[in-house]
Amino acid sequence: MQTSTAQVRQDPSRYRVLTGDRPTGPLHLGHYFGTLQNRVELQQLGVELFLVIPDYQALTDRDTADRPAELAEEIVLDYLAAGVDPEHATIFTHSAVPALNQLLLPFLSLVSVAELHRNPTVKDEIAHSRQSSVSGLMLTYPVHQAADILFCKANLVPVGQDQLPHLETARTIARRFNDRYGAAVFPTPEALLSAAPMLLGTDGGKMSKSRGNAITLGADEDRTARLIRGAKTDTERRIGYDPEQRPEVSNLVLLAALCEGRSPQEVAEEVGDGGSAALKRRATEAVNEYFRPIRTRRAELAADRSHLRAVLRAGNERANAEADATLAEVREVMGMR
Numbered sequence: 481m482q483t484s485t486a487q488v489r490q491d492p493s494r495y496r497v498l499t500g501d502r503p504t505g506p507l508h509l510g511h512y513f514g515t516l517q518n519r520v521e522l523q524q525l526g527v528e529l530f531l532v533i534p535d536y537q538a539l540t541d542r543d544t545a546d547r548p549a550e551l552a553e554e555i556v557l558d559y560l561a562a563g564v565d566p567e568h569a570t571i572f573t574h575s576a577v578p579a580l581n582q583l584l585l586p587f588l589s590l591v592s593v594a595e596l597h598r599n600p601t602v603k604d605e606i607a608h609s610r611q612s613s614v615s616g617l618m619l620t621y622p623v624h625q626a627a628d629i630l631f632c633k634a635n636l637v638p639v640g641q642d643q644l645p646h647l648e649t650a651r652t653i654a655r656r657f658n659d660r661y662g663a664a665v666f667p668t669p670e671a672l673l674s675a676a677p678m679l680l681g682t683d684g685g686k687m688s689k690s691r692g693n694a695i696t697l698g699a700d701e702d703r704t705a706r707l708i709r710g711a712k713t714d715t716e717r718r719i720g721y722d723p724e725q726r727p728e729v730s731n732l733v734l735l736a737a738l739c740e741g742r743s744p745q746e747v748a749e750e751v752g753d754g755g756s757a758a759l760k761r762r763a764t765e766a767v768n769e770y771f772r773p774i775r776t777r778r779a780e781l782a783a784d785r786s787h788l789r790a791v792l793r794a795g796n797e798r799a800n801a802e803a804d805a806t807l808a809e810v811r812e813v814m815g816m817r
């Protein structure tokens with residue numbers, strides 16, 4: 481069920497990728513090195529990209545979506561600044577594509593309640609949820625994700641380990657739908673497993689857009705310096721790369737290394753006995769240097785809101801055309817013409 485990057489390279493035009501980001505905050509360096517950079521590479525290889533901004537899914541773990549339209553525009557900005565080409569990628573929001581959401585109904589009929597309860601990632605999210613009770617949307621969002629993937633018949637989904645159970649749900653739904661209605665409507669999507677390391681935030685936890693511990697793509701150089709200066713480290717003077725024993729120090733080493741295109745061991749060796757202060761200066765400089773062109777482009781794009789909206793409008797139109805066609809096919813095979 482997994483496809484490797486090497487396989488994609490052999491025949492990029494065979495693949496259509498669906499991925500995206502909830503509009504719960506601006507994207508950060510973890511997103512960039514974890515997924516964004518890879519999406520741009522896939523696009524450059526000639527893989528077709530569908531990028532969903534799942535605004536309805538912002539509601540899985542909170543009561544109301546905070547400024548969903550505004551945050552969706554910020555994400556479009558991050559995509560374009562990172563190098564996504566809207567001429568070749570379809571960027572759209574959930575809420576603007578009704579036929580996609582309608583697929584949820586037949587799809588829900590294909591999974592059992594027990595299966596929904598068994599999803600380990602959903603269990604974990606429920607355990608960490610700040611909400612007083614678990615909503616039906618939380619329990620069923622992997623089915624909604626299946627609709628995101630299958631409405632455009634994507635056959636490749638870039639995922640981290642934690643997303644594998646969701647992809648399994650999408651694969652199950654695709655197979656069951658085809659079996660039940662005796663028609664090959666949906667492909668069985670494959671995982672493109674990310675090899676990217678997880679970046680930690682300034683508090684030592686996973687860098688996350690909703691935890692206030694992130695360095696965002698759009699942060700300016702002074703803010704980046706301040707955030708890195710305030711990042712948690714340890715008191716050992718000699719800098720080393722040991723993610724198990726010294727996660728916070730190793731995270732800054734890794735960040736500098738990713739930006740400089742060097743190995744973390746080399747960077748640690750060079751900072752040597754400089755201690756945390758020298759490491760932080762090195763990481764700050766590396767981040768600001770690497771992201772300077774991306775941030776400049778982001779600032780230019782941010783000045784033209786009408787362009788951003790036009791990009792989303794065009795993406796929504798393309799996504800609607802796909803979703804309408806798929807829903808028509810689904811209704812046809814279900815005898816609901």
Ligand code: ATP
Pocket residue numbers: 501502504505509510511513514515639640643674676677678679680686687688689690691
């Ligand atoms: P939210 O707070 O809304 O859950 P988040 O910042 O935790 O947002 P996700 O939406 O959970 O981000 O992450 C989407 C994808 O981005 C992940 O599957 C992963 O590939 C990548 N990603 C997110 N955070 C990191 C990180 N800290 N390091 C590496 N990759 C990351």
Ligand code: MG
Pocket residue numbers: 688
């Ligand atoms: Mg998250």
